[in-house]
Amino acid sequence: MTSNTELLNKVAEFIWYEADLLDHKEYQDWLGLWSAAGLYIVPTDIHETDYLNTLNLALDDADMRRMRVARLESGESVSADAAGNTVRMVSRIRLLEAGEELVIARCAMTLNELRHGKLITYPADMEYHLLPVEGGFRIERKVVRLLHAEGFLRTVSFIF
Amino acid sequence: MSELIKLHNVSLKAADMVEEGRVHKALYSDPAIFEQELDKVFNHTWVFIGHESEVPEAGSYKTAWVGRQPVILSRDRKMNLHVLQNRCRHRGATVCEGRKGKTKSFTCPYHGWGYALDGELRALPKPEEYEGVLDKAELPLMRLRHESYRGMVFATFRDDIEPLESFLGGAKKWIDLFMKQGGGYPVKVLGEHRFNFPGNWKIQLENTTDAYHFPIIHKSFVSSLDDATADIFDFLHGDGFVEDLGNGHSVMVMIPELIDLEADLDQPIPERFSELAVALREEGRSEEEVKRLVRAAHGTGFNLNLFPNVSCSMAFFRVLRPVSVNETEIQHVALGGEGAPLPFNRKRMRLHEHFQGPMGFGTPDDGEAWERVQKGSLAGTDGWILVNRGMGKLRQSADGNVAGAVCSETGMRGAYRQYKKMMAAAEE
Ligand code: FES
């Protein structure tokens, strides 16, 4: 393992920034973090990698991301309006690939949601494909592998 | 918890709590009634287990439930299906875990008893101590009676109830229509979403025949559609209807133009399917096949509610499982075509992801409403749930069934009539 502290710091800063935007529901800014072809993926099977040919909990291209955000912000969705706050921790960040054109990072995430007074926890393994750009990154792919993706989940009215 | 109905009286009361047009709210929250439902309803009727495409090959299996009881659907080497209780005959461990897979046999993890795909007990470690004590032939995994219709597998603990096809009765015609959405290919399960909600199973049973809620609770979903598609989903003022099919089954037709997916193949290709059409043409599909697949990709325009645990809901199966009086698990099973072009199956999955499942644009709002029903129904010591909408405007359908407007509660009344009949049955 060679250390690449400078890049790791940049990646951590970016991922934490994204996490902060999502916890504070700053969804419009979040949309700006993506590349045009970027995919936000939450698989139903954590071992699956052929996302296009399998059923996912979410597989959002730019249009679907925009619509997902619009729905959460619309005031038309009773579940989105009832959603409580989320607090997520991201840690254990490891660089899997550190190319000039593509950086791949894997990390652990625990998201806590307060919903109707009850605390619900979502542990997940996350993978980021990041495109280095001037002053930071654009997200080319974000895969959220929920530990209990195969189980019976509560409905989700936020963004992982 | 409602104190109105004293627990020692419930065996007499559950059936009496269902009247034509209203049901008592205690049916959602009384634990003693729930226990009776598992026995009198789920252990006494045909329960949907899965689709044959989920166990495609010799050795394929999937796990499922009949009410609270874990079962296995397996396919043996001769391609015969079996529904087996998932309980080792030694000391009771499950012999199979996980959603689905392939195996040569079921081996109990505890002491290693091995069962064949048809449930026969084949081998056990150190058999000497059983000499003269047990006969392997007498200890297979317990089998349930099962029958299939159009690939849908149902099982029952009862050997003396009517055959599946007669139980389905008037629903068979609608299952036939539902299975046309493979677009000329056999319907196949592509995957499933699973979620739960803190509420009674009958709240979900009602929902699949509830068109009234759609434009209200799913407003944010409709807003995410293009105008033409949003128009299609604006069905409350259209010619839709709900028809009571008997035995607790009903069909709710929301979009009459999408009853028969093999008719009207000359319609222009709608905007939301234009990319699919392009992809199919690029694969060299004939214009005729493109039109057929695009029309099938819509899914049907109706929800067929089959009592007690499955709905053929427009484009997918919605399967419910009662966990406790105030917890229900739901599977939304995505469907496509076996051997159908990849772009078609992909589109079907993307449409499923759009509305269904815990992260869809529709399901979370349903879940929120159902949770509120469970919570709100606890208010007050007495009270009723109304299912009388459209009762004054009933008519006879072409098939001779009772029918009402698309947003009537005709289907709910049909389901509760069957529920009442089963709950009134004498104790055994
Ligand atoms: S419990 Fe299955 S072998 Fe003992």
Ligand SMILES: [Fe+2]
């Ligand atoms: Fe709904």
